[in-house]
Amino acid sequence: MEKQEALLSQRPTQDIVSRQSGKCSRCGRKLTDPVSIQRGMGPVCWTACKGDVFERDLEADEKEWQRRERELRQGAEWDFGCNWTYAPSPDRLPVSIRISIRYSREKETFEVYGHVPGEGEIIFGASADVKTAWQIAVNAGPRCEAEAYRTIRAARRRSRRVA
Numbered sequence: 264m265e266k267q268e269a270l271l272s273q274r275p276t277q278d279i280v281s282r283q284s285g286k287c288s289r290c291g292r293k294l295t296d297p298v299s300i301q302r303g304m305g306p307v308c309w310t311a312c313k314g315d316v317f318e319r320d321l322e323a324d325e326k327e328w329q330r331r332e333r334e335l336r337q338g339a340e341w342d343f344g345c346n347w348t349y350a351p352s353p354d355r356l357p358v359s360i361r362i363s364i365r366y367s368r369e370k371e372t373f374e375v376y377g378h379v380p381g382e383g384e385i386i387f388g389a390s391a392d393v394k395t396a397w398q399i400a401v402n403a404g405p406r407c408e409a410e411a412y413r414t415i416r417a418a419r420r421r422s423r424r425v426a
Protein backbone atom coordinates (compact mmCIF):
# COMPACT_ATOMS: atom_id res chain seq x y z
CA MET A 264 0.00 0.00 0.00
CA GLU A 265 2.79 2.38 0.95
CA LYS A 266 4.53 1.63 -2.29
CA GLN A 267 1.36 2.25 -4.25
CA GLU A 268 0.88 5.60 -2.57
CA ALA A 269 4.45 6.63 -3.24
CA LEU A 270 3.92 5.73 -6.86
CA LEU A 271 0.73 7.75 -6.97
CA SER A 272 2.34 10.87 -5.57
CA GLN A 273 5.01 10.71 -8.27
CA ARG A 274 2.51 10.68 -11.05
CA PRO A 275 1.87 13.95 -12.79
CA THR A 276 -1.77 13.46 -13.52
CA GLN A 277 -3.39 16.44 -15.23
CA ASP A 278 -4.53 14.53 -18.26
CA ILE A 279 -6.01 11.66 -16.33
CA VAL A 280 -7.40 13.61 -13.40
CA SER A 281 -9.37 15.93 -15.63
CA ARG A 282 -11.62 13.04 -16.55
CA GLN A 283 -12.34 12.01 -13.01
CA SER A 284 -15.80 12.36 -11.62
CA GLY A 285 -15.38 10.32 -8.44
CA LYS A 286 -17.43 7.59 -10.08
CA CYS A 287 -16.32 4.36 -11.72
CA SER A 288 -16.12 4.95 -15.47
CA ARG A 289 -17.38 1.40 -16.12
CA CYS A 290 -20.23 0.78 -13.67
CA GLY A 291 -20.86 4.29 -12.36
CA ARG A 292 -20.53 3.39 -8.67
CA LYS A 293 -19.10 6.01 -6.33
CA LEU A 294 -15.38 5.59 -5.62
CA THR A 295 -13.83 6.15 -2.21
CA ASP A 296 -10.38 4.54 -2.39
CA PRO A 297 -7.70 7.04 -3.53
CA VAL A 298 -6.09 4.55 -5.93
CA SER A 299 -9.48 3.83 -7.52
CA ILE A 300 -10.26 7.54 -7.79
CA GLN A 301 -6.94 8.09 -9.52
CA ARG A 302 -7.69 5.25 -11.97
CA GLY A 303 -11.28 6.39 -12.39
CA MET A 304 -12.38 2.81 -11.77
CA GLY A 305 -13.12 0.45 -8.90
CA PRO A 306 -10.91 -2.62 -8.39
CA VAL A 307 -13.37 -5.14 -9.91
CA CYS A 308 -13.95 -3.04 -13.03
CA TRP A 309 -10.23 -2.24 -13.28
CA THR A 310 -9.47 -5.96 -13.48
CA ALA A 311 -12.41 -6.57 -15.86
CA CYS A 312 -10.92 -3.90 -18.14
CA LYS A 313 -7.48 -5.55 -17.98
CA GLY A 314 -6.11 -2.58 -16.03
CA ASP A 315 -3.73 -4.84 -14.14
CA VAL A 316 -1.98 -6.08 -17.30
CA PHE A 317 0.41 -3.17 -17.86
CA GLU A 318 0.24 -1.43 -14.51
CA ARG A 319 3.40 -3.14 -13.24
CA ASP A 320 5.33 -1.46 -16.04
CA LEU A 321 5.15 1.72 -13.95
CA GLU A 322 7.24 0.18 -11.18
CA ALA A 323 10.40 0.08 -13.32
CA ASP A 324 13.72 1.27 -11.91
CA GLU A 325 15.52 4.37 -13.21
CA LYS A 326 17.76 2.33 -15.47
CA GLU A 327 14.74 0.79 -17.17
CA TRP A 328 13.10 4.21 -17.59
CA GLN A 329 16.26 5.52 -19.20
CA ARG A 330 16.34 2.54 -21.54
CA ARG A 331 12.71 3.12 -22.55
CA GLU A 332 13.29 6.81 -23.12
CA ARG A 333 16.42 6.15 -25.19
CA GLU A 334 14.74 3.53 -27.39
CA LEU A 335 11.69 5.68 -28.00
CA ARG A 336 13.83 8.68 -28.90
CA GLN A 337 15.72 6.48 -31.33
CA GLY A 338 12.48 5.72 -33.12
CA ALA A 339 11.23 2.54 -31.46
CA GLU A 340 7.54 2.22 -30.64
CA TRP A 341 6.28 0.58 -27.50
CA ASP A 342 3.24 -1.57 -28.07
CA PHE A 343 0.85 -2.08 -25.18
CA GLY A 344 0.28 -5.53 -26.52
CA CYS A 345 -3.23 -6.68 -26.01
CA ASN A 346 -6.26 -5.73 -28.03
CA TRP A 347 -8.49 -3.17 -26.41
CA THR A 348 -12.16 -2.83 -27.15
CA TYR A 349 -13.00 0.60 -28.46
CA ALA A 350 -16.48 1.86 -29.35
CA PRO A 351 -16.17 4.75 -31.81
CA SER A 352 -19.79 5.80 -31.30
CA PRO A 353 -23.06 4.35 -29.92
CA ASP A 354 -24.39 3.41 -33.36
CA ARG A 355 -21.30 1.54 -34.49
CA LEU A 356 -19.89 -1.83 -33.56
CA PRO A 357 -16.93 -1.80 -31.21
CA VAL A 358 -13.56 -2.49 -32.78
CA SER A 359 -10.32 -3.85 -31.46
CA ILE A 360 -7.41 -1.43 -31.16
CA ARG A 361 -3.80 -1.52 -30.03
CA ILE A 362 -2.22 1.24 -27.99
CA SER A 363 1.38 2.34 -28.43
CA ILE A 364 3.84 5.03 -27.41
CA ARG A 365 6.15 6.79 -29.85
CA TYR A 366 8.39 9.82 -29.73
CA SER A 367 7.64 12.82 -31.89
CA ARG A 368 10.82 14.69 -32.75
CA GLU A 369 8.79 17.53 -34.13
CA LYS A 370 6.78 18.12 -30.94
CA GLU A 371 9.43 16.73 -28.59
CA THR A 372 6.86 14.68 -26.75
CA PHE A 373 6.05 11.05 -26.15
CA GLU A 374 2.69 10.36 -27.75
CA VAL A 375 0.21 7.71 -26.72
CA TYR A 376 -1.85 6.70 -29.71
CA GLY A 377 -4.14 4.03 -31.05
CA HIS A 378 -5.09 3.03 -34.54
CA VAL A 379 -8.81 2.61 -35.09
CA PRO A 380 -9.63 0.41 -38.09
CA GLY A 381 -11.54 2.39 -40.70
CA GLU A 382 -11.14 5.61 -38.79
CA GLY A 383 -7.46 6.34 -38.39
CA GLU A 384 -5.42 7.43 -35.46
CA ILE A 385 -6.46 8.72 -32.07
CA ILE A 386 -4.07 10.43 -29.67
CA PHE A 387 -4.85 9.62 -26.05
CA GLY A 388 -2.34 12.07 -24.70
CA ALA A 389 1.24 13.25 -24.92
CA SER A 390 3.94 14.36 -22.53
CA ALA A 391 7.56 15.46 -22.62
CA ASP A 392 8.04 13.18 -19.62
CA VAL A 393 8.27 9.49 -20.47
CA LYS A 394 6.76 8.38 -17.13
CA THR A 395 3.71 10.56 -17.62
CA ALA A 396 3.26 9.19 -21.12
CA TRP A 397 3.48 5.67 -19.71
CA GLN A 398 0.82 6.46 -17.15
CA ILE A 399 -1.46 7.77 -19.89
CA ALA A 400 -0.87 4.59 -21.92
CA VAL A 401 -1.56 2.28 -18.98
CA ASN A 402 -4.86 4.10 -18.36
CA ALA A 403 -5.88 4.46 -22.01
CA GLY A 404 -6.69 0.79 -22.68
CA PRO A 405 -8.87 0.23 -19.60
CA ARG A 406 -10.60 3.55 -20.26
CA CYS A 407 -11.50 2.40 -23.79
CA GLU A 408 -12.76 -0.90 -22.39
CA ALA A 409 -14.89 0.88 -19.79
CA GLU A 410 -16.39 3.27 -22.34
CA ALA A 411 -17.06 0.42 -24.79
CA TYR A 412 -18.74 -1.56 -22.01
CA ARG A 413 -21.09 1.34 -21.27
CA THR A 414 -21.79 1.96 -24.96
CA ILE A 415 -22.61 -1.71 -25.62
CA ARG A 416 -24.78 -1.92 -22.52
CA ALA A 417 -26.73 1.20 -23.52
CA ALA A 418 -27.19 -0.12 -27.08
CA ARG A 419 -28.55 -3.43 -25.72
CA ARG A 420 -31.00 -1.57 -23.53
CA ARG A 421 -32.21 0.45 -26.50
CA SER A 422 -32.67 -2.60 -28.72
CA ARG A 423 -34.60 -4.39 -25.93
CA ARG A 424 -36.93 -1.44 -25.67
CA VAL A 425 -37.60 -1.58 -29.41
CA ALA A 426 -38.25 -5.34 -29.29
Ligand SMILES: [Zn+2]
Nearest residue numbers: 287290305308
Ligand atom coordinates in the same frame (compact mmCIF):
# COMPACT_ATOMS: atom_id res chain seq x y z
ZN1 LIG B 1 -17.02 -0.16 -11.48
